[in-house]
Amino acid sequence: MIHYARIISCYTADTSGVCSALYELGGMVVVHDASGCNSTYATHDEPRWYDMDSMIYVSALTEIDAVMGNDERFINDVCRSAEKLGPKFIAICGSPMPAMTGTDFDALASVIQSRCGIPTHPMHTNGMKSYVSGASEAFEMLARCYCGSTGNVKNAVNILGATPLDLSRQEIVDSIWAWLKKCGFEKGCCMAMGSSLDDYKTAGDARCNLVVSSSGLRAAKVLQERFGTPYVVGLPLGEEFAVALGEDIHRAVEGKTEIVSCALRGEICADCKTVVVGESVYAGSLARGIMMHTGKPVRVIHTLDAGGELIAGGDRKITDEDKLEEEFAKCSCVIADPLFKPIAPANAKFVPIPHEAFSGRCFRKNIPDLVDKKLGLEL
Amino acid sequence: MLKKAGGELTKPCGIKIAQAEFPRPFAGGLEYSPPARGDWNIVHIGLLIPQAHQIYFCAQGCLRGVVQTTAEMDAMDRLSWAYLCDEDYADGNMEQNIIDSVTQVIKRMEQRPPCILVFLSCMHLFAGVDFDIIIEELESRFAGVDFVKCYMTPTMRFSGLPPVPTMYRQMFVPLPETAKDGGVNIIGYNWAFEESCELVRIIKNSGRVLRQLPGCVSYQQYLEMAKSSLNITVIPEASAAGEELEQRLGQKHLYLPVSWDFEKIKDNYKALCRELGVEMPDFSEAENKARKALEAAAKALDGEPAAVDFTAAHKPFELCALLLDNGIGVRRIFVDVISEEDRGAFEHIKEHYPDVEIFPTADSSMRFFASADGEENRYFAIGQRAAYFCCTDYFVDMVGARGCYGFDGIVAMAEQIADAARNPKDRRTVIQHKGAGCQSCL
Numbered sequence: 001m002i003h004y005a006r007i008i009s010c011y012t013a014d015t016s017g018v019c020s021a022l023y024e025l026g027g028m029v030v031v032h033d034a035s036g037c038n039s040t041y042a043t044h045d046e047p048r049w050y051d052m053d054s055m056i057y058v059s060a061l062t063e064i065d066a067v068m069g070n071d072e073r074f075i076n077d078v079c080r081s082a083e084k085l086g087p088k089f090i091a092i093c094g095s096p097m098p099a100m101t102g103t104d105f106d107a108l109a110s111v112i113q114s115r116c117g118i119p120t121h122p123m124h125t126n127g128m129k130s131y132v133s134g135a136s137e138a139f140e141m142l143a144r145c146y147c148g149s150t151g152n153v154k155n156a157v158n159i160l161g162a163t164p165l166d167l168s169r170q171e172i173v174d175s176i177w178a179w180l181k182k183c184g185f186e187k188g189c190c191m192a193m194g195s196s197l198d199d200y201k202t203a204g205d206a207r208c209n210l211v212v213s214s215s216g217l218r219a220a221k222v223l224q225e226r227f228g229t230p231y232v233v234g235l236p237l238g239e240e241f242a243v244a245l246g247e248d249i250h251r252a253v254e255g256k257t258e259i260v261s262c263a264l265r266g267e268i269c270a271d272c273k274t275v276v277v278g279e280s281v282y283a284g285s286l287a288r289g290i291m292m293h294t295g296k297p298v299r300v301i302h303t304l305d306a307g308g309e310l311i312a313g314g315d316r317k318i319t320d321e322d323k324l325e326e327e328f329a330k331c332s333c334v335i336a337d338p339l340f341k342p343i344a345p346a347n348a349k350f351v352p353i354p355h356e357a358f359s360g361r362c363f364r365k366n367i368p369d370l371v372d373k374k375l376g377l378e379l
Numbered sequence: 380m381l382k383k384a385g386g387e388l389t390k391p392c393g394i395k396i397a398q399a400e401f402p403r404p405f406a407g408g409l410e411y412s413p414p415a416r417g418d419w420n421i422v423h424i425g426l427l428i429p430q431a432h433q434i435y436f437c438a439q440g441c442l443r444g445v446v447q448t449t450a451e452m453d454a455m456d457r458l459s460w461a462y463l464c465d466e467d468y469a470d471g472n473m474e475q476n477i478i479d480s481v482t483q484v485i486k487r488m489e490q491r492p493p494c495i496l497v498f499l500s501c502m503h504l505f506a507g508v509d510f511d512i513i514i515e516e517l518e519s520r521f522a523g524v525d526f527v528k529c530y531m532t533p534t535m536r537f538s539g540l541p542p543v544p545t546m547y548r549q550m551f552v553p554l555p556e557t558a559k560d561g562g563v564n565i566i567g568y569n570w571a572f573e574e575s576c577e578l579v580r581i582i583k584n585s586g587r588v589l590r591q592l593p594g595c596v597s598y599q600q601y602l603e604m605a606k607s608s609l610n611i612t613v614i615p616e617a618s619a620a621g622e623e624l625e626q627r628l629g630q631k632h633l634y635l636p637v638s639w640d641f642e643k644i645k646d647n648y649k650a651l652c653r654e655l656g657v658e659m660p661d662f663s664e665a666e667n668k669a670r671k672a673l674e675a676a677a678k679a680l681d682g683e684p685a686a687v688d689f690t691a692a693h694k695p696f697e698l699c700a701l702l703l704d705n706g707i708g709v710r711r712i713f714v715d716v717i718s719e720e721d722r723g724a725f726e727h728i729k730e731h732y733p734d735v736e737i738f739p740t741a742d743s744s745m746r747f748f749a750s751a752d753g754e755e756n757r758y759f760a761i762g763q764r765a766a767y768f769c770c771t772d773y774f775v776d777m778v779g780a781r782g783c784y785g786f787d788g789i790v791a792m793a794e795q796i797a798d799a800a801r802n803p804k805d806r807r808t809v810i811q812h813k814g815a816g817c818q819s820c821l
Binding site for chain 1: 408412440458462464479480483502505536538744746747811
């Protein structure tokens, strides 16, 4: 299959998703890749790099180690750093070269854990999938291994799937907490911005989980399976959708069921000329927010991994530039990251909403906090 | 103030230079990436060729860095890409997929570029992709376009020529065989040397045409570098380019390495004058000016301890020796590996200044160095990494010596020290810009 682009950007990959998801939790994340390959994540995908310490490293893989299957160097280096730094857990991630040589990360994790006595988790990344895939696996691991319950249910909501790749800043997560409080809920834990690993010990006590990105969905399902916690999928973007989403959480709590609020947009005609482009939960929530605010139909073009439950009638799932350009050509209004603009038709209105996972730090300062805010978008 | 995410902050892991071993004073291991981004990468270097387009073929994770580098330079119209999926590297169609992708990209361009740099990755080389067949087919499909084999292969950095020297070599492959006009090229350096540089003055006073790639504004002007009869390189990473052009086009290669040693600088100029057949100028005035500038820099620092990192300049130990010998109190040097060219200066500092501390930059514990060492502005720094690790806003924002060459370069560097000692910079903003001197949207 050929997946090419003449002029648009690309989304960041699964390894960055893992690093971003686990950044704040006191664990050590090691990407088994060549020297220098960690600077991409640290430079473009991680706004916390300068301000908040973490333990994200690269193994500095060489060709000779890859060819000779010298896993021992990797194991020794990980154990030596772990001894020195004392992480709470270790996560090891694959990249393209180990994928080609068939490196067994399950076995490596097992050996590392037995040698240094620190819980070690294999992440099945290969650098060839999107960040959603990597972050999803990391969040699922957290839900399985580090979330617990005291048995005392609290009137709290947890936030699942928060990383700077989708939400950019802690301030936006804080806005979600403020909105949840307004909806009558206490603060649970956030997976994974602004909470510690210890906070997850009571994650199962929450009444509901709020999934704020596609990356949080797998974790929500695990917590539903483990603790029976219902979940709601959506971001409270715009005042009107914020109210509706709050009501959905109450309904989910009462009915003990999941509600994918961001996809509850009815059957939109496929020739609807306003589209929101991007990650499914953000784009779906924004589309619903705009629909409720303006009364006009809005479709979503999902450009990343999106399960069927996130896709509403009239939506399209497109990842390739030429197909996107064809789809954009039918539109009169495109709401998307600015780096999609070169393929939007000149006569269409283009509304830039930067997305860190696509345009990195280029427009970081322009990323809006639309949580529970009146949408000022002129369509 | 830094927030600690987990674990206790570890103590800095430096050693006194007296205990340091050549060439690797520190054990290898897991690597950290400090948030100082001024180094140039293969994208920045490739974009020096005017009007050239770059197309990258690699996994999504590897693409991200080059795409974002380009986006920050607002140059996305000069870069295209195709990514590899799980199923691609084993299906035997890699060559055809690359050819088809390049074809599609070109068809979607409004204007065909004169030159396309095609970058393959570690995965392609590992899979044994036949790059020659790809280029031959593309040349047959698109006559008039120069296709250049380029490599983004960090895994192979110890298997032959590393990626950056390879880039410097490959970027001159389009230069054709042509009649020579006696001109002189400076190749494999990211910035054009100014008129005040002695190197430039010697060449121009000899009556020869001087050609520098960073000064070229069109592809045609770049191609005219083929007319020169002499190529000068000033950093070791560019030597392979000089050797390739000497062999292929008969352009003499002269290696005149960046130096911070007065005698070595004069040796460079002697070699150049001999090659150009001109008399060696008298540089005593330039030498005096350099000494006075260093004296002024030392005075401006007024005994303040200084730190230098290896990204600031080629031969960081030679730079430190110059500073130490001229009264500037270098106390810390941040370096992971010591080059053979810098060995003499390393030994000099070891013997005469044994208390100077050296630190790695990529060691995993360096993640916590800045936060553990956190007293602001206790040091003066030369180089972005030194500024970051020592938490100082008083620093010279210098990467790869950035145009500083010879006595004139020492004057420029010393003046920057004197200026930076008085005028603090917004460290965080300055050091996060990629590719020092390149356009940036940040």
